[in-house]
Amino acid sequence: MAEEKKEIPKPLPEITPVTQLFWEAAASGKLVMQRCAECRSWVWCPRPACVECGSEKLSWTPLGGRGRIFAFTVIREVVGRALRGFAGDIPYVTAWIDLDEGPRICSNVIGCPIEQIAIGMPVEVVFEKAGVGISLPKFRPRS
Amino acid sequence: MSLRGKAAIVGVGETPVDRLGGKPGEPRKVTAEYLSWAARLALEDAGLTKKDLDGQGLAAIYTTNHSQPFWPEEAANILGIAPAVSLAGGNGGASAVSLLGHGAAMIDSGVVDLVLVVAAAAPFSERGRTRAEPADTRDFEMPFGVMGPNCKISFVMSRYMHESGMTVDHFGKIAVTARHHATLNPDAYLRKPLTLEEYKSSRLISDPIRLYDCVLPANGGKAYIMASPERAKTLRRSPVYLLGWGERNNASAGPRSNANPLITGILESGKAAFEMAGVSHKDIALLALYDDYVPIIMLQIEDLGFCGKNDRVFFEKTDFTIKGDLPIQTGGGMINCGQPSTTGGMLHVIEVARQLRGEGGARQVADAKVGLATGLGAVNYGKNFGCTAAAILGSEP
Numbered sequence: 001m002a003e004e005k006k007e008i009p010k011p012l013p014e015i016t017p018v019t020q021l022f023w024e025a026a027a028s029g030k031l032v033m034q035r036c037a038e039c040r041s042w043v044w045c046p047r048p049a050c051v052e053c054g055s056e057k058l059s060w061t062p063l064g065g066r067g068r069i070f071a072f073t074v075i076r077e078v079v080g081r082a083l084r085g086f087a088g089d090i091p092y093v094t095a096w097i098d099l100d101e102g103p104r105i106c107s108n109v110i111g112c113p114i115e116q117i118a119i120g121m122p123v124e125v126v127f128e129k130a131g132v133g134i135s136l137p138k139f140r141p142r143s
Numbered sequence: 144m145s146l147r148g149k150a151a152i153v154g155v156g157e158t159p160v161d162r163l164g165g166k167p168g169e170p171r172k173v174t175a176e177y178l179s180w181a182a183r184l185a186l187e188d189a190g191l192t193k194k195d196l197d198g199q200g201l202a203a204i205y206t207t208n209h210s211q212p213f214w215p216e217e218a219a220n221i222l223g224i225a226p227a228v229s230l231a232g233g234n235g236g237a238s239a240v241s242l243l244g245h246g247a248a249m250i251d252s253g254v255v256d257l258v259l260v261v262a263a264a265a266p267f268s269e270r271g272r273t274r275a276e277p278a279d280t281r282d283f284e285m286p287f288g289v290m291g292p293n294c295k296i297s298f299v300m301s302r303y304m305h306e307s308g309m310t311v312d313h314f315g316k317i318a319v320t321a322r323h324h325a326t327l328n329p330d331a332y333l334r335k336p337l338t339l340e341e342y343k344s345s346r347l348i349s350d351p352i353r354l355y356d357c358v359l360p361a362n363g364g365k366a367y368i369m370a371s372p373e374r375a376k377t378l379r380r381s382p383v384y385l386l387g388w389g390e391r392n393n394a395s396a397g398p399r400s401n402a403n404p405l406i407t408g409i410l411e412s413g414k415a416a417f418e419m420a421g422v423s424h425k426d427i428a429l430l431a432l433y434d435d436y437v438p439i440i441m442l443q444i445e446d447l448g449f450c451g452k453n454d455r456v457f458f459e460k461t462d463f464t465i466k467g468d469l470p471i472q473t474g475g476g477m478i479n480c481g482q483p484s485t486t487g488g489m490l491h492v493i494e495v496a497r498q499l500r501g502e503g504g505a506r507q508v509a510d511a512k513v514g515l516a517t518g519l520g521a522v523n524y525g526k527n528f529g530c531t532a533a534a535i536l537g538s539e540p
């Protein structure tokens with residue numbers, strides 16, 4: 001009997017009432033985050049109330065999707081069973097991107113040879129379909 | 144409220160660590176066995192019996208591979224004791240140091256006069272079910288292939304190198320020093336001397352983190368017993384007094400959505416510990432710093448105020464060995480002695496206690512009267528550690 005080779009799935013986000021609007025926007029190609037109407041702070045990751053002032057007046061606000069690499073790493077080994085689905089992608093780059101508006105987002109830098117990736121590099125968001133109704137905001141170099 | 148001199152460590156116990164039990168035919172011990180073993184060793188060290196703990200305090204640290212919501216109760220059940228107070232170590236790797244303060248507060252308030260802090264984990268021999276992750280990790284890190292702490296601390300390290308100009312030589316010096324101390328510690332797991340060249344040529348795991356930057360996962364159990372100063376005087380070991388203590392969780396240097404990841408909560412918890420202890424930096428004979436990764440040792444030395452931020456010259460000039468200016472990781476640290484999951488931080492409390500009791504053997508720091516231990520736990524999204532704690536211990540109250 002031929003054994004069927006099954007692809008190991010990558011973990012997907014669990015969509016909750018707190019995060020739903022982020023993922024809905026992402027699926028339509030838009031990057032949004034919560035911003036506090038009282039103290040104007042950006043709130044990221046999504047929260048029920050402002051983590052700076054406590055206000056519940058948070059509104060989902062579009063961002064330009066542009067920023068710079070603040071820090072990055074090259075993943076060279078799989079650690080843990082939950083992430084075995086990434087084995088085929090190694091080596092790949094995960095990074096902290098500081099968006100022009102302020103918040104820091106954790107993502108991948110794609111569309112660029114690893115050797116060219118550097119702290120301070122300007123990047124822009126690009127959405128990558130990862131599952132039914134789920135697109136992940138990733139980043140590629142911009143000139 | 145000050146906890147200065149209000150409680151003392153009167154017994155310590157450590158099982159040997161191993162990395163066995165994952166492969167068929169290997170000897171296998173489970174968490175309960177390491178837990179029971181460590182508790183017995185600490186009781187023997189203190190000259191106490193299990194019966195002495197009925198109606199006293201018990202603290203158990205949650206581990207990632209054997210986590211169930213009623214773990215402190217299960218720990219009491221495994222040991223067969225009936226605590227009057229159960230404390231939970233839920234601060235990950237910071238728990239061992241956090242519990243020094245929590246236990247001392249219970250003792251100082253008169254609720255109990257003994258507290259057993261016990262921790263064990265068997266990540267190699269006892270595979271837990273798939274563990275629950277914090278929602279930020281589950282939803283905004285794992286889908287991007289963020290490989291746990293290796294990856295997250297790599298972000299911190301890459302930024303640290305960028306801002307400070309620290310190079311592989313700076314990190315290597317720390318790794319080589321810690322291993323040197325491990326060669327002097329019969330209980331260390333990695334005891335072969337490490338050269339700077341070997342450090343530099345170790346394989347990259349998650350750039351810039353390489354193999355010898357990383358902690359060594361292991362099976363094992365550790366315990367310490369605290370007592371009121373009055374009770375401590377009646378017991379067989381020289382008491383090791385809690386002089387200063389601080390805890391700071393979910394710290395954020397700057398806006399929460401854009402924090403400085405090179406400043407840890409140790410800035411605050413360490414300051415609180417120094418203020419409570421009323422000692423100065425020059426009084427500290429040794430540092431036992433939470434060491435899941437080499438660069439984190441350096442960030443803590445900065446945050447504790449032994450040097451400025453990004454102080455390359457300090458790290459170049461300072462001798463961190465037991466005979467040097469500022470001894471650190473005197474037993475080799477978790478990187479060389481092993482990290483039984485979130486319970487690994489117990490090592491640092493126990494190492495300071497041993498040094499202050501003058502039981503360091505070949506690795507003894509001369510005239511050690513005051514030492515400092517830290518704990519760190521959880522790596523938060525876009526920042527560094529979610530849980531931090533610092534404690535200053537002394538051989539005199």
Ligand SMILES: [Zn+2]
Nearest residue numbers: 036039050053
């Ligand atoms: Zn606000």
